[in-house]
Amino acid sequence: MEDFFINTLGTSEGIFSFIILPFLIFLARIADVSINTIRIIYVLGGRKMTATILGFFESFIWLMAIRQIFEHLDNWICYVAYPAGFATGILVGMMIEERIAYGKVIVRIITRKEVYHLLAFLSARNFRYTQVKAEGPDGHENLVFTVLEREHLDELLFKLKEILPSAFYTVERVNRAAESGTIVQETTRWSIASWLKSIKRD
Template identity: 30%
Template sequence: MIVIILLINIVYVSFFTIRMILTLKGHRYLAALISTIEVVIYVIGLGLVLDNLNEIQNLVAYAVGYGIGVIVGMKIEEKLALGYITVNVITKDYDLELPKRLREKGYGVTTWEAHGLEGDRMSLQILTPRKYELPLYTQIKEIDPGAFIISYEPKAIYGGFWVKNVKRGKLQKNE
């Protein structure tokens, strides 16, 4: 019984996490489908615990399963890597090699001159699918180990050549 309750809650919370991410990313129909499955799992698991409230190990299994489910859900979300990120990079040297090499890899890069406390800099803005986030950081650090990198998720993306290139799979060919 303890193992069943533990596994049910791991699955339930993993579904909960994925459903929440899908909801935030605007995948409403898939989120609704997952929530239907999620609530069935939740009711079964909670029912098992409530039917046996006198056995503390069931409640402990439920709580531990919830905690493990959060971790499993986060790992699944990392693997799915839905959506895009915008990466802003500021280099110490105004070097055109970094944007050139990133463009050769298929990334869309916009650059401009920036002025920092210690002088002129080059600022880059790069939009990429989240699944390429870590390889992008690695490539930037290989070219410019001193680069300042900050990233965030854009709410909406419209137009530009980059969207067309991603749809054609240019980044995937350069993996």
């Protein structure tokens, strides 16, 4: 790579060593850490082929980055670019994960007000729900459970604030969902196996 920039493109050694190379290492770390985040999502979701392909590119990019580090051990800027890219990659990976919104979540809604309009909305959007009559410290309360795809969560919360602005709600990932005896989604809880697969060599 050094020969390409210096001999082919005519870049000076100083510019390559102190600007181009650290920048490329920085970008490589952002790419492989972001891919790692996405890969974990698909591993937990049971997408074996997708996770395998992502794992290949993740390892390949990491290998290219660490190779450049060892070839330029005397370049201190690379030592800054490498962890900076790793940290930035975590942020970028989290942003991508939010965009993908893969998996299911369970939303628990608690309110003392009537929930007719909320249930009508859930029914219209074909969201499965369960309503429970409950008692709290202040008397009668309505408890509504619903499980939905993460991509629809913002829509539900927006409607909830419009219909029941004072309602209390919680949101969490679904570990396992099943319907008619068929598993819809496997566990999304971190296991030791999935944790070991996600270990990064830093």
